[in-house]
Amino acid sequence: MLEPGRRSNWEVLVTSAPGYSLRVDPRRLDVTLFEELLEQARPVLAAGAPELALTRLRRASRLWRGAAYEDVGDAEFVLVERNRLAELRLAATADRLDAEIAIGRAAELVGELRRLVAEYPLRERFWARLMVALHESGRQAEALDVYREARAHLVREVGVEPGPELRALESAILAEQPCPPRYPTRPQPLPASLGADRNPLIGRDVEMGWLREAWRRALDDDGAVVVIESEPAWARAGWLPSSPGRWPVRELPFSWPTPSWARLHRARWTPSVSRASRGNARCWS
Structure with a gap:
């Protein structure tokens, strides 16, 4: 019952003199x-x-x-x-x-x-x-x-x-005034380099559908890091400017690639599944 998929020694309920010990990951x-x-x-x-x-x-x-x-x-x-x-x-x-x-x-x-x-x-x-x-x-x-x-x-x-x-x-x-808020509501402005939609994005329905689902999961607090890998001009002109301008994602930060991000990506991230790719662009999560 505690370890239905166990294939080796017990890890949760273990023998520990003078009896048994229950070892549970605090998480x-x-x-x-x-x-x-x-x-x-x-x-x-x-x-x-x-x-x-x-x-x-x-x-x-x-x-x-x-x-x-x-x-x-x-x-x-x-x-x-x-x-x-x-x-x-x-x-x-x-x-x-x-x-x-x-x-x-x-x-x-x-x-x-x-x-x-x-x-x-x-x-x-x-x-x-x-x-x-x-x-x-x-x-x-x-x-x-x-x-x-x-x-x-x-x-x-x-x-x-x-x-x-x-x-x-x-x-x-x-005084017929609004009640002072206990907490602020401050929509996060979009980076100037993104702004609102500048040009319609054509021919990327699969990729946009995948990214839209990633946004939805992130707003439900069940998201992950999304890495979009493409030529810089393609990303600036198309995908990224289209994403935040179209969807209510004021609470999600953007991070542009930097040398430190690139080093972290190479050192620690091993994308296991390519969820969307086409031509000269790929995205991973």
């Missing part, structure tokens, strides 16, 4: 993958790329099945780790909500946010996101009611006033 553990996805999503979100961050945060949330370690008892070391992961899970949820709001899905989140503030009434970040979602849905009066409800709860339960974020949101709503 195959849900908890490790969850933390890695969260660490990858946060800088992307802070840099103004909410769609890519949202993809990673959704992948992280799908790794959860109930509470952490709910079937291994309540020993102290278990409780510490369980609480740590629960905090990370809530933080990931809040980041996901921020990403969804940033791409215009505020109205769809109101129900989920009402559930979260009822379940975690001392977490101001959830109250703040609910205010933003209502305000951006044109429900300003309800957003102000949420602020008053949050303030009353905080004062009653812990004797403190709302923090700066909630107060800033109330001020913006009263």
Whole structure:
């Protein structure tokens, strides 16, 4: 069950005096993958790329099945780790909500946010996101009611006033101004050498179809490095200028070949499959 394709000695469940030892690559553990996805999503979100961050945060949330370690008892070391992961899970949820709001899905989140503030009434970040979602849905009066409800709860339960974020949101709503964003949304400008489409690309349907699929996978956070190998004039005039101008890839960087890239390609990359080639151009991934 642990190693169905094993052809030699066991590598996961191995004999180790005085019994057995379970040796698992940390990268195959849900908890490790969850933390890695969260660490990858946060800088992307802070840099103004909410769609890519949202993809990673959704992948992280799908790794959860109930509470952490709910079937291994309540020993102290278990409780510490369980609480740590629960905090990370809530933080990931809040980041996901921020990403969804940033791409215009505020109205769809109101129900989920009402559930979260009822379940975690001392977490101001959830109250703040609910205010933003209502305000951006044109429900300003309800957003102000949420602020008053949050303030009353905080004062009653812990004797403190709302923090700066909630107060800033109330001020913006009263002034009929947009809510200050928690994270920016800054589309990445295209390199000047690419720009918008300059000439239509004719006769490269196979290659363009392959590259378009590579872009789609990259936007789903399941892409890879794509190397286009051709004569410089052909690439500048045709394929590359056509690609970013046609597709919504503002969150993906471009890198032009440099001596260091060429050295890395020769030293470390061995293309295993040519996915598209024609005439004097080839592309690899």
